[in-house]
Amino acid sequence: MPLSHNTDLTSLNTLGLPARAQYFCALTDLAQLDALRADPEVAALPWHVLGGGSNLVLPDEVPGLVIKVALMGRTLMGEDEHAWYVSAGAGENWHDFVQWTLAQGWSGLENLSLIPGTVGAAPIQNIGAYGVEVKDVLYGVHATDLKNGERRIFSQCECRFGYRDSVFKQEEAGRWLISEVIFRLPRQTVLHTGYGDLVSEMQRAEAEPSPQALAQAVINVRQRKLPDPAVIGNAGSFFKNPVVDAATHGRLQAHWPELVSYPFGEGWFKLAAGWLIDKAGWKGKALGPAGMYEKQALVLVNHGGAHRADIERLCQAVQASVQQQFGVMLEPEPVFW
Structure with a gap:
């Protein structure tokens, strides 16, 4: 089966990191997998599965085979x-x-x-x-x-x-x-509008509550808050919202009454990672060619020319700052190949 060699993956990851795959194929039919496995040389390689590349941090060189999933319908x-x-x-x-x-x-x-x-x-x-x-x-x-x-x-x-x-x-x-x-x-429509941003957006649009109106409100809010990967490289929310126990939540709230958090099951709370990063001073701040987005501290962006090492350096610096200030360790959301 035809494979391309030394393939450029820069346009296939939304962070826009320069990366090249040793071998690459676009999978349009599951029968191709059987053909790949039947080739001893290809079967012996490490395999990596690539989707939209929107939740991924790539190294400069990806050894083995990258399979771009293009199964449609x-x-x-x-x-x-x-x-x-x-x-x-x-x-x-x-x-x-x-x-x-x-x-x-x-x-x-x-x-x-x-x-x-x-x-x-x-x-x-x-x-x-x-x-x-x-x-x-x-x-x-x-x-x-x-x-x-x-x-x-x-x-x-x-x-x-x-x-x-x-x-x-x-x-x-x-x-x-x-x-x-x-x-x-x-079949029974249940609209989830428990977030203030969505309520405000629907009121602003004077839209009658409906799935379509709610979808448009979500689109409008996301477009305002999040950068378009086609304009500035990013992987969306870069850190998970950390989940802490009630004792930790109480300690943090005593020091920061304005702490943004949500109940998360019995005895647990989910903290807003973006709020923690903002309070730690990283909103709009860059470290080399990578930085945290000026409109949403949770989003890590590539200002141009960033490599995997730049992303890792910024990620670790943000983690260290939040850990030092709040005693909470942030966990990255994207997958690091």
């Missing part, structure tokens, strides 16, 4: 009295897929509008925004074992979802290539 698989069951190929653009479901009259994904990346990456990261996570509407994940070619369907439960986490990021990391995702979109 979206369809209504079935329906019952409670929900529609919708399938999408892993290579589909996530935002385009969300807007397509809304155009068909199927709600459930509107809060996840304008999140960059592909459908196949969504369950790996358990992407979420404004009170909704992909696990809330996911029905199943079709995946292929890169080691032996086994194909299976993971149920919602088997994905073992956590906050920005799944089985595909933990013990099964690097083992499975996701080819298709099935969503269960409920």
